[in-house]
Amino acid sequence: MNLFLLYLLLLKATVTSFSGLTSLPVVRADFVVHHRVLSDRELNAAVVAGRAVPGPNGLYVVSVGYFVGGIPGAFAGWLAMVSPAFLIIPLLNYLGAHFERPAVRSAIQALTLAAAGLIASATIPLARDALHGPLSLAIAAGSFVFMAFTNRDTLWVVGGSALIGLITGALA
């Protein structure tokens, strides 16, 4: 895939999201479903990579870029991740006074709720690819509880699930 197109598609995903994984449905629609340059398994692995290292939640787009276009693709992913951040400058200059307006806050909150529904729908095909049997189901359930109800570091989930997989693999 052309690097500029890769950047534009990832930018479309990041600039229309308001937190790390809310861009996931757009990324899946473009790269997995439409252009077919990424598999569900690779997208899932990109999410793991983005969560396994310290830093912002949106890091997984760098991994998506790497899967699609190697190191230059990772650079395109990095650029797509950081580009929207500069939009805060005009916001600081011109819109700071209007941020507390109920209409603006209500629209952003509804958009975030819609993103939650979209992430839930994007999780289903990824689950079909990653969950095979009771052990993987238990890992996914444990991961959900850990991530939804505690503020501990994600590395515990990533490391713990890898260790469980490793032990199970060795025993088999």
Add this chain to the structure above:
Amino acid sequence: MAALHRELVVSRNWVSPDQYGLIYSLARATPGTNLLAFCAGIGWVLARWRGALIAILAASIPCAALVVWFTFGYSSLRSHPLAMSAIGGMLAAAVGMMAAAAFRLSRPGWKPGNRVRAVVIIIAAFALSYGLSVPPIQVLGLGALAGLAWRTST
């Protein structure tokens, strides 16, 4: 964020608590990754474009390099059975992480008086995307319009 607050407001007095609060709020309203927008905002207040650029580079380059390294490791180990067992565990965990992300995103909108609105918007977005294959961008646009038409009660 707590560490940044301590460094920027308490220890160094580089920004006032009000400036910090404004930048934090606007970062949440800025598209993309909130933490990076926050860093760009702090950098802009301190040293305009140069500050914003340096803040973004410092906040994103090291972790992006780590992600590339992690992804490279995944790609290299795909043929190793034991490594694939470990990766299989991590991929299963990623499904839980994504479900948790959806759950956590919906929580701020889950307030008394707004719960029906939250449920309707989440289910509608899910149904439009999964059931009717409406592109995500259109679903998000409809979500924002719904927010304008159906305001929160608090």
